[in-house]
Amino acid sequence: MFALGKRNPSFFAISIIALVSAIVGGMLTFYLLSPQIGDKLRSSLSSDTTTLPVLPPTEDLVPRVVETVGPAVVNITTKSLAYDFFFQPTPQEGLGSGVIIDKNGYILTNYHVVEGAQSITAILANGKKIKGRVIGSDPNNDLAVIKVDAKNLPVAVLGDSNRIRVGQLAVAIGNPFGLQQTVTSGVVSAMGRSISEGGGKVLENLIQTDASINPGNSGGPLVNSRGQVIGINTAIISQAQGIGFAIPINTAKTVANQLIKEGKVSKPWLGILGTTINDELASQYNLPVKVGALVVKLVPDSPAEAAGLKIADIIVMINEKDVASMQELQQIVRQHKPGDKLMFILYRDGNKKTIEVKLGEAP
Numbered sequence: 001m002f003a004l005g006k007r008n009p010s011f012f013a014i015s016i017i018a019l020v021s022a023i024v025g026g027m028l029t030f031y032l033l034s035p036q037i038g039d040k041l042r043s044s045l046s047s048d049t050t051t052l053p054v055l056p057p058t059e060d061l062v063p064r065v066v067e068t069v070g071p072a073v074v075n076i077t078t079k080s081l082a083y084d085f086f087f088q089p090t091p092q093e094g095l096g097s098g099v100i101i102d103k104n105g106y107i108l109t110n111y112h113v114v115e116g117a118q119s120i121t122a123i124l125a126n127g128k129k130i131k132g133r134v135i136g137s138d139p140n141n142d143l144a145v146i147k148v149d150a151k152n153l154p155v156a157v158l159g160d161s162n163r164i165r166v167g168q169l170a171v172a173i174g175n176p177f178g179l180q181q182t183v184t185s186g187v188v189s190a191m192g193r194s195i196s197e198g199g200g201k202v203l204e205n206l207i208q209t210d211a212s213i214n215p216g217n218s219g220g221p222l223v224n225s226r227g228q229v230i231g232i233n234t235a236i237i238s239q240a241q242g243i244g245f246a247i248p249i250n251t252a253k254t255v256a257n258q259l260i261k262e263g264k265v266s267k268p269w270l271g272i273l274g275t276t277i278n279d280e281l282a283s284q285y286n287l288p289v290k291v292g293a294l295v296v297k298l299v300p301d302s303p304a305e306a307a308g309l310k311i312a313d314i315i316v317m318i319n320e321k322d323v324a325s326m327q328e329l330q331q332i333v334r335q336h337k338p339g340d341k342l343m344f345i346l347y348r349d350g351n352k353k354t355i356e357v358k359l360g361e362a363p
Contacts, residue, residue, distance in 0.1 A: 068227030097220030109219030136259030159228030174220030186211035213244030271302020
């Protein structure tokens with residue numbers, strides 16, 4: 001059996017003394033060190049910025065992009081002749097930008113920068129002037145490639161425009177109003193924009209950005225935060241602020257490769273004229289669907305005619321992609337090349353049919 005015994009008086013007294021000593025010692029230590037603690041705390045909360053780096057990471061980002069891509073951006077000047085009311089020749093000068101895509105002197109720019117030019121000069125980032133010549137152009141995509149006789153030029157890294165996200169950083173580098181190597185920055189505002197340049201010409205699937213783009217920026221690169229070119233600046237809305245457009249670099253790469261290898265761009269050709277189905281049209285003619293592309297005319301000896309398409313066919317799907325309008329049909333066709341085979345799903349006389357069409361090359 002265990003019984004509660006009496007405390008040992010001497011042990012109890014020693015315990016009390018030890019406890020009191022610990023409390024007094026702790027208070028004394030805190031008192032002596034508290035100024036140091038306060039100083040360290042005040043130092044950590046100090047608003048003094050003298051110890052901060054000259055450029056915080058967010059401010060350092062755009063300069064690094066410019067350092068990476070800037071050496072590959074060129075100023076393009078052109079000279080051409082225009083004729084006045086009395087048919088007298090008048091010399092004209094044009095300004096634009098370009099980006100070097102090959103170390104042996106291939107430069108990507110806009111078609112409208114070099115259109116009609118009788119002489120072309122590329123001014124490199126280091127100020128060196130080199131005569132250039134057009135080796136191929138694609139007016140439909142507003143792209144051209146010029147060549148200068150030079151070796152070991154700095155080359156821009158071309159990115160992947162399919163991976164662009166709305167809201168990401170966008171940096172434009174170019175030659176606005178002749179001010180070489182001007183840098184502006186903003187974000188990607190939207191994707192898949194279409195704009196009309198007049199005369200029935202439409203540029204599709206463009207990148208919209210609020211990075212400031214001005215006359216002379218045309219042909220220059222739009223760059224992401226990794227220093228990769230994601231677009232070729234091409235157009236602005238003059239009456240707006242912060243609305244500019246760039247051709248996606250994936251489109252530009254495809255076009256540039258064809259221009260360098262063949263001097264031209266082979267365009268796919270279907271050979272139909274059509275209109276977009278809407279509710280009114282579907283109701284008026286009792287059509288089996290309310291969306292799609294209605295074939296109105298077939299071009300003689302065209303791929304469409306050879307495949308067996310007929311007037312009044314309603315195309316609703318191509319290669320498992322829905323077709324809600326004539327514009328969507330044209331976009332799908334443009335994404336392919338001559339010789340590609342496409343599966344069309346359509347309605348004819350109320351019946352659903354599948355027809356294979358082999359695209360030709362646009363004449």
